[in-house]
Amino acid sequence: QSALTQPASVSGSPGQSITISCTGTSSDVGGYNYVSWYQQHPGKAPKLMIYDVSKRPSGVSNRFSGSKSGNTASLTISGLQAEDEADYYCSSYTSSSSWVFGGGTKLTVL
Amino acid sequence: EVQLVQSGAEVKKPGESLKISCKGSGYSFTSYWIGWVRQMPGKGLEWMGIIYPGDSDTRYSPSFQGQVTISADKSISTAYLQWSSLKASDTAMYYCARLDARPVAGPDYWGQGTLVTVSS
Numbered sequence: 001q002s003a004l005t006q007p008a009s010v011s012g013s014p015g016q017s018i019t020i021s022c023t024g025t026s027s028d029v030g031g032y033n034y035v036s037w038y039q040q041h042p043g044k045a046p047k048l049m050i051y052d053v054s055k056r057p058s059g060v061s062n063r064f065s066g067s068k069s070g071n072t073a074s075l076t077i078s079g080l081q082a083e084d085e086a087d088y089y090c091s092s093y094t095s096s097s098s099w100v101f102g103g104g105t106k107l108t109v110l
Numbered sequence: 111e112v113q114l115v116q117s118g119a120e121v122k123k124p125g126e127s128l129k130i131s132c133k134g135s136g137y138s139f140t141s142y143w144i145g146w147v148r149q150m151p152g153k154g155l156e157w158m159g160i161i162y163p164g165d166s167d168t169r170y171s172p173s174f175q176g177q178v179t180i181s182a183d184k185s186i187s188t189a190y191l192q193w194s195s196l197k198a199s200d201t202a203m204y205y206c207a208r209l210d211a212r213p214v215a216g217p218d219y220w221g222q223g224t225l226v227t228v229s230s
Contacts, residue, residue: 003154032214034214034215034216036215036216036217038155044222045205045220045221045222045223046155046205046207046217046220047220048217048218048219051210051215051216051218052215057218089154089155091155091216091217092216093214093215093216097169098157098169098171099145099157099216099217100157101147101154101155101156101157102154103154104154104155
């Protein structure tokens, strides 16, 4: 199972919005509404930010939103803040009854 | 509060064996799948396998089948990842993660990670 494709890096200024894409195939992202997004600060464990494509766990800011179109899922962060600077990973359930992660995207807040 | 607490960092030599642990608390340990994820230095996340502590049903990702062993002791709410003969290429951070009550949704809580360094 190949990793999902994410841009290596994205950047934005405080207050702006950014979108991170996550492209897979019909065997993973396109075939299931089980896409999750994780935030990982340096030296820390990943934290669930979005599940089931667009749902937010309790306690996650509503500045984070998720969507999907075809084989591509997206994470949008609005009103960028300095603390949003981190690595972001997408994950999807697959037709192999497993899960696959994206390669990760480094978000820089300018 | 759901917590997954992993054992501390390890430094080992090639060929040595190792078993790292992940202790769950704040939830019914036997009712949720636990997975192990590898993160090599500067790289992304890779699924290694999962275990259901309730009955020890274990499934491995093809890349890790035969390379590691995943187990659990439900009496002490702890899952394990072990190697019989480490290689330098096993140097990585290893995370345990609890799968959602609907396992297909993926992991919801993560341990803090265990850094394994294999060097002669």
